[in-house]
Amino acid sequence: xxxxxxxxxxxxxxxxxxxxQIDHLxxxxxxxxxxxxxxxxKIVNSLESFLKQSVxxxxxxxxxxxxxxxETSCLLDEIKGMENGIGxxxxxxxxxxxxxxxxxxxxxxxxxxxYSGVKEDTSVLRASFKLxxxxxxxxxxxxxxxxxxxxxxxxxxxxxxxxYYKTHINMAIIANYVKKMAEFDxxxxxxxxxxxxxxxxxxxxxxxxxxxxxxxxxNGIKQNTLTSFENNINLRLxxxxxxxxxxxxxxxxxxxxxxxxxxxxxxNKPVDxxxxxxxxxxxxxxxxxxxxxxxxxxxxxxxWLTTFNDNKNFSASPHYHLYVxxxxxxxxxxxxxxEEGFSGVIALLSCGKYQPDNNNYxxxxxxxxxxxxxxxxxxxxxxxxxxx
Numbered sequence: 001x002x003x004x005x006x007x008x009x010x011x012x013x014x015x016x017x018x019x020x021q022i023d024h025l026x027x028x029x030x031x032x033x034x035x036x037x038x039x040x041x042k043i044v045n046s047l048e049s050f051l052k053q054s055v056x057x058x059x060x061x062x063x064x065x066x067x068x069x070x071e072t073s074c075l076l077d078e079i080k081g082m083e084n085g086i087g088x089x090x091x092x093x094x095x096x097x098x099x100x101x102x103x104x105x106x107x108x109x110x111x112x113x114x115y116s117g118v119k120e121d122t123s124v125l126r127a128s129f130k131l132x133x134x135x136x137x138x139x140x141x142x143x144x145x146x147x148x149x150x151x152x153x154x155x156x157x158x159x160x161x162x163x164y165y166k167t168h169i170n171m172a173i174i175a176n177y178v179k180k181m182a183e184f185d186x187x188x189x190x191x192x193x194x195x196x197x198x199x200x201x202x203x204x205x206x207x208x209x210x211x212x213x214x215x216x217x218x219n220g221i222k223q224n225t226l227t228s229f230e231n232n233i234n235l236r237l238x239x240x241x242x243x244x245x246x247x248x249x250x251x252x253x254x255x256x257x258x259x260x261x262x263x264x265x266x267x268n269k270p271v272d273x274x275x276x277x278x279x280x281x282x283x284x285x286x287x288x289x290x291x292x293x294x295x296x297x298x299x300x301x302x303x304w305l306t307t308f309n310d311n312k313n314f315s316a317s318p319h320y321h322l323y324v325x326x327x328x329x330x331x332x333x334x335x336x337x338x339e340e341g342f343s344g345v346i347a348l349l350s351c352g353k354y355q356p357d358n359n360n361y362x363x364x365x366x367x368x369x370x371x372x373x374x375x376x377x378x379x380x381x382x383x384x385x386x387x388x
Contacts, residue, residue: 024083025051026097033101043101043133046140047111051096054079059230065134068143070196070235074228075129075144075211082115082127093117094126109133110145112213127215146237149209150198161195169199170242177248180280184257187342195234203239210237223247229260250280258349266350268361270311274329275349283320287330291387294327304328304380305373309358331383336369344368 025048027033033040050063058064058073065072085093100112114128132143156163158175159182181195200206203224207215210226218224223240225247240247254276258267273282281287297314298307311325336344351364366372371379 024048024092024096026095028097028099031098031101034103042139043109043111044098047098047113047133047142050142051079051113058228063139063141065132065141065143068132068147070228070230070233071144071146071210072142073230074226074235074237075131075146077228078127078210078212078215078226079129085117085126094124099128107135109135109140114214125214125216127217128213130211130213132211144211146198146210153198160192161197163197163199165199165242166201173245173248174199174242177250177253180250180253181257184254184279188257188261188346189342190257190261191232193229193232193234195236197236197238199242200237200239201241206237206239245284249284251276251282252280254279262346262350266352268349268351269354270323270325271329271333271349271351271361273323273326274331274333275345277326278330278333282322283315285320285322290322290327293322294324295384295388298324302377302381304384305376308376308380328380328383331380331387332365332369332371335379335383340368 025044027044033043046063050061053061053063054076058076059069061072061076064076083092083094083096084090094115094117097114097116098111099114102110104110109132110130111133112128112130115126117124117126130145132145132148134141134143150164150166153164153166154169156165156169158178161178161181163169163174163178178195178197184190185192198206198209200209203218203221206224206226207213207218212218223244223246225239226237228235238247242248255272258272258275276282277290278287281290285293293316294314296316297312308325308328311323313321313323315322333345333348336348347368348361348364352360355361362372
């Protein structure tokens with residue numbers, strides 16, 4: 001078998017030294033692909049085309065396996081740009097190598113690729129990936145091994161979310177998180193879509209399940225989340241213990257859901273943060289406790305407009321930051337949502353980027369709720385009293 005494979009490869013590999021270059025894909029001479037030189041060439045050419053198409057929208061990649069776009073889109077996001085180093089002079093610094101091909105049966109393979117380069121006589125591995133490969137009538141298609149790697153996992157449905165987990169699930173935290181996801185989407189009038197959430201335990205395990213066997217960017221990272229969105233389905237890979245409240249943070253979830261509906265370019269950050277404080281707290285601190293710290297810091301004040309513009313950090317801990325204008329915005333959002341409905345909140349959120357003079361903010365606030373710089377102090381003073 002080995003001799004037949006070597007003969008087949010000799011017909012495929014152009015270089016007689018160590019490897020051949022097929023555009024940007026390098027095939028080392030030691031890689032055994034197939035005993036059939038025609039099939040070997042098809043695999044290499046298909047892989048090369050798949051990688052070339054990674055610069056386009058993932059849904060437009062013609063060599064993604066049927067029914068595997070969602071998870072493969074997430075993997076493609078990790079592959080994008082791996083040929084480039086840091087700096088304009090490092091474009092295409094890392095070369096892509098085909099490092100392993102294993103035929104599993106008559107139509108299925110698993111392959112590995114790696115991006116590496118040499119810097120100051122030192123070899124640097126940028127990233128390496130594993131892909132499932134399926135033989136087609138006219139070539140080969142590619143996909144993430146996520147589904148294969150989690151085929152025996154358990155599945156539980158909550159709201160519009162399918163939860164995938166290996167052994168157990170912390171329902172107290174996860175159910176609340178998914179519930180808030182649905183609540184925020186309803187507030188934002190977001191299109192209804194399904195979420196597939198995989199609870200992977202930690203980030204290295206997540207990467208391995210997805211098909212990322214190494215990535216320099218993620219050195220030493222224990223917990224993280226990766227996502228993709230295709231065909232009205234949201235994939236959420238959670239690389240953390242399912243009791244980790246930092247990963248399942250409602251404050252961050254608000255930002256994520258808002259940014260799916262409203263362009264970031266028009267969002268007023270202080271209002272966005274005010275909503276996040278109100279709906280999800282911050283730094284693990286509830287809205288109720290944030291407001292208590294705010295009141296302790298502010299004491300008895302009447303010039304709320306100056307306080308709002310100064311926007312001091314009032315956190316009781318040096319490790320966190322909590323800002324005055326975010327709390328005042330939270331109070332205003334609460335009032336507007338109650339009196340004008342959430343469409344009024346969206347209008348204020350969408351008033352444009354923060355400006356030092358807040359002109360765009362006050363023009364919109366006055367239009368929505370009749371609140372301007374002249375009556376701002378009186379309105380906020382009442383809101384603070386009411387919140388107490």
